Amino acid sequence: MSASTASWSSVPLAPPDSIFKLSAAYKADDYPQKVNLGVGAYRDDNNKPWVLPVVKKATGLLLNDPSLDHEYLPITGLPEFTSAAAKLILGAESAAIREGRTVSVQTISGTGANHLGALFLSRFYNWNGPKQIYLSDPTWANHYAIFKNVGIEPINYPYYDAKTIGLNFNGFLSSLDSAPEGSVFLLHACAHNPTGVDPTSEQWEKLADAIMKRNHFAFFDCAYQGFASGDLDRDASAVRYFEQRGVPMLVCQSFAKNAGLYGERVGCLHVVGATKDAADRVKSQLSVLQRSEISNPPSHGARLVSLILTDASLFEEWKRDIQTMAQRIISMRKELHRLLTEELHTPGNWDHIVNQIGMFSFTGINPAQCEELVKGAHVYLTGNGRISMAGLNTHNIRYFAESLDKVVRGGM
Ligand SMILES: Cc1ncc(COP(=O)(O)O)c(C=O)c1O
Structure with a gap:
C-alpha cells in the first residue's frame, strides 16, 4: 500500500x-x-x-432462565423467533406458511431486512432490464442508500400529493401501469414514513390488481406494525391481502418501534415463494449471503420477542402496550x-x-x-x-x- x-x-x-x-x-x-x-x-x-412493561417482564424471565447461554444462533436466526414473526405479519392462517413456501431470516432490525432483501434481489431477481427499484416519493431517506449500495438504482413513483396533503393515488396507479413488466416496487406496509398517508383497503385492492397485471414484485417494508391503528392484525392487512392474492413478494419486518427494541436490532426478512422447493432454494442463498455479512444474528432481542410472541399472556400484554x-x-x-x-x-x-x-x-x-x-x-x-x-x-x-x-x- x-x-x-x-x-x-x-x-x-x-x-x-x-x-x-x-x-x-x-x-x-x-x-x-x-x-x-x-x-x-x-x-x-x-x-x-x-x-415496554412486557419487555421488562420478558427480560426478567430470560435472565432467570437457567438454560440461557450465549452460543451462536443458526445463520438464519432463532427458529422460534422467525416462525412466530412470520405468523405475526402474514397471519397464523397464511397459506404460504402452511405450505412451507415462506423463508424467514432473522436480520439486523428493519434496516438489515431491507439490505438483505435488496442484496438478494440484486443477485437473484429475474431482471428484464436495468436493476431498478421504484420508491414512493417521498420515502424513508435510507432506502436510497440501501438500494444504491447493492447496485440497484432507485427511481421514484408519485405518492404524496402536496395539494391535498394526501395520497396521489392516480399517479401511483399510472406508474404501476407504465413501469416495465416485472418491476420491483417498494411499498410501506402501514404508517408510511415520512407522510403518515396510507392507501385505503379499496386502494390496496386496486394496487394489487395493477401489480398482478404487470407481473411486478412487491417489496414490503413494515417498520410500524401496530403503530398505525394500534392493532397488529389491522396493520398487517395489506401484506396479508397481497399474500392471499398470490402477489410475488417479500416483507421486511422490524421490532424496533412496536416493541421499543430500537438498539437491540430485532428484525426479519420473509420471502414468499411459489413452491416449497423455490423457498428452499431461496433460503440456501440467503444463508450464503448472511454468512458472509454477519455470520449469525444477535440472540438477546430475538429471544425477548420470541418469548412475547409465543406466550399467550405476554402477547396480550404486548398488545396493550402497543395500544398505550x-x-x-x-x-x-x-x-x-x-x-x-x-x-x-x-x-x-x-x-x-x-x-x-x-x-x-x-x-x-x-x-x-x-x-x-x-x-x-x-x-x-x-x-x-x-x-x-x-x-x-x-x-x-x-x-x-x-x-x-x-x-x-x-x-x-
Ligand atoms: C420505513 C422504515 N423502514 C425501515 C426502518 C428501519 O428501522 P430499524 O432498522 O431501526 O428497524 C425505518 C426506521 O425508521 C423506517 O422508517
Missing part, C-alpha cells in the same frame, strides 16, 4: 446523517422549551424513552388539531393532522418555515415538514402549536 493510500487523503468527507445531525443539535441546545420532533422513536408524556403508544399518539393528533383549528384559528386546513396515521405527520409547511421553527422556536424537525407525533406531549404541545401558528402567519 502506498503512503498516499494509507493517509486516506483522497477519501471524500461524507455529510452527517440528517436525522442524527438534528438530534445532536437538539441535544446541544440549552433552551428550556426546546422540542425534538425529528427522530422516529416513541417517547412517553414526559419525553422519556419507554421500556398508539393511543397517546392519536390523542396528540387530536389535541394539535384542536389547538390549531379551535383555539388559534391558524390559517389553512389542518384535517390531515388527524387523518394521517402512525408516528409521523407531514404538516405541509415549507422548508423555510421549518428552518424558522428550528432557529426561532427551538423546535427541531426535518426540512420536509415531517414531525414525529411521539415527540409531542401534554407539556409541550401548546408551545409547538403556538410556534407553528406564528410561522404559518408569516413570522415568529
Whole structure:
C-alpha cells in the first residue's frame, strides 16, 4: 500500500446523517422549551424513552432462565423467533406458511431486512432490464442508500400529493401501469414514513390488481406494525391481502418501534415463494449471503420477542402496550388539531393532522418555515415538514402549536 493510500487523503468527507445531525443539535441546545420532533422513536408524556412493561417482564424471565447461554444462533436466526414473526405479519392462517413456501431470516432490525432483501434481489431477481427499484416519493431517506449500495438504482413513483396533503393515488396507479413488466416496487406496509398517508383497503385492492397485471414484485417494508391503528392484525392487512392474492413478494419486518427494541436490532426478512422447493432454494442463498455479512444474528432481542410472541399472556400484554403508544399518539393528533383549528384559528386546513396515521405527520409547511421553527422556536424537525407525533406531549404541545401558528402567519 502506498503512503498516499494509507493517509486516506483522497477519501471524500461524507455529510452527517440528517436525522442524527438534528438530534445532536437538539441535544446541544440549552433552551428550556426546546422540542425534538425529528427522530422516529416513541417517547412517553414526559419525553422519556419507554421500556415496554412486557419487555421488562420478558427480560426478567430470560435472565432467570437457567438454560440461557450465549452460543451462536443458526445463520438464519432463532427458529422460534422467525416462525412466530412470520405468523405475526402474514397471519397464523397464511397459506404460504402452511405450505412451507415462506423463508424467514432473522436480520439486523428493519434496516438489515431491507439490505438483505435488496442484496438478494440484486443477485437473484429475474431482471428484464436495468436493476431498478421504484420508491414512493417521498420515502424513508435510507432506502436510497440501501438500494444504491447493492447496485440497484432507485427511481421514484408519485405518492404524496402536496395539494391535498394526501395520497396521489392516480399517479401511483399510472406508474404501476407504465413501469416495465416485472418491476420491483417498494411499498410501506402501514404508517408510511415520512407522510403518515396510507392507501385505503379499496386502494390496496386496486394496487394489487395493477401489480398482478404487470407481473411486478412487491417489496414490503413494515417498520410500524401496530403503530398505525394500534392493532397488529389491522396493520398487517395489506401484506396479508397481497399474500392471499398470490402477489410475488417479500416483507421486511422490524421490532424496533412496536416493541421499543430500537438498539437491540430485532428484525426479519420473509420471502414468499411459489413452491416449497423455490423457498428452499431461496433460503440456501440467503444463508450464503448472511454468512458472509454477519455470520449469525444477535440472540438477546430475538429471544425477548420470541418469548412475547409465543406466550399467550405476554402477547396480550404486548398488545396493550402497543395500544398505550398508539393511543397517546392519536390523542396528540387530536389535541394539535384542536389547538390549531379551535383555539388559534391558524390559517389553512389542518384535517390531515388527524387523518394521517402512525408516528409521523407531514404538516405541509415549507422548508423555510421549518428552518424558522428550528432557529426561532427551538423546535427541531426535518426540512420536509415531517414531525414525529411521539415527540409531542401534554407539556409541550401548546408551545409547538403556538410556534407553528406564528410561522404559518408569516413570522415568529
Ligand atoms: C420505513 C422504515 N423502514 C425501515 C426502518 C428501519 O428501522 P430499524 O432498522 O431501526 O428497524 C425505518 C426506521 O425508521 C423506517 O422508517
